[in-house]
Amino acid sequence: MDSITVLHKRVSSPKLTAPGPTVEQRDAIYRSALRAADHGLMQPWRFLVIEREGLDRLGELFVQASLHDNPELSQAEQQSLKTKPHRAPLILVAIAACRQHPKIPHVEQLLSAGAAVQNMLNAAFAQGVGAFWRTGAMAYHPVVTEGLGLGQLEQVVGFLYLGTPAKPPHEPKSVNPEAFFHPWPAQ
Template sequence: MDAIAALHRRVSVAKVTEPAPDLTQREAIFRAATRAADHKHLQPWRFLVIEGDGLRKLGDLFVAAALSDDPEMPEKAVESLRKKPLRAPMIVVAIATCQEHPKVPEWEQVVATGAAVQNMLVAAYALGVGAFWRTGAMASHPKVIQGLGLTPSEQIVGYLYLGTPVKSPPTPKEVDVDKFFTAWPPN
């Protein structure tokens, strides 16, 4: 699939199953992340690849974090949270590794990490790999941040779930691009 077609057709694929991307697909997806727009070439990102038993451990970490906030959390909610990482055979945790720089503020480094995730999403789609990007409370919870080993200058930008699509991805809805782009200055 050519780049323009992948960019125009990419959709999130929320229902994925085994297998995870193979080594060739991973290399292509991971390499795409490193080509994100990156002012001053700081490469302000790192990624944790979680599979197998790591997914169960991530679910346990989510539960521990939630229970630290609400020890009376209903068992049904606990089990739902524990299973969230099991929705895909592989999760890539995208982490912004912000650095002090006189010309590149922290927000720009976080955006660059987001661009790296977007590149991975498009690469996955082009390769036929199902992918979806999640955030939520577990992306900023201090216990999760600590449990994943982040430093004080790092933050989770998202969880990229990857696997084999359960069914063919939907056709994206057409978008009226004129709704979002306006000439300036106005006439």
């Protein structure tokens, strides 16, 4: 699939199964992250690769975080949280590894980490690997961020779920660029 087609047709695959991406596919996905827009070449990102027993440990971390907020969490709710990471055989936790810099503000570093995730989504789609980007409360919960080993200026920008699409990707909705791109100054 050529690059423009990938950019125009990419959609998320919300239902994923095993197997996860091959070693070669992972390498292409990982390398694409490292080509994201990056003011000052700061490489303000890092990624945790979670699979197999790591998925179980992440689920346990989600339960710990939720119990911290609600000690009355039911067993059914706890079980649901434990299984959330198993929605895919591989999860990449994308972390904005921001640093103090006199010319490159935190927000630019955060956006760069987000651009790295978008590059990985595109690389996955181009290779037929299913992917979806999730955040939600667990991405920002202090129990989760501490459990994942995040530093003071770091934050999770997303959980990138990767696997084999359970069904073929749907055709994306047509969107009119004129609804979003406007001349300035206005005519």
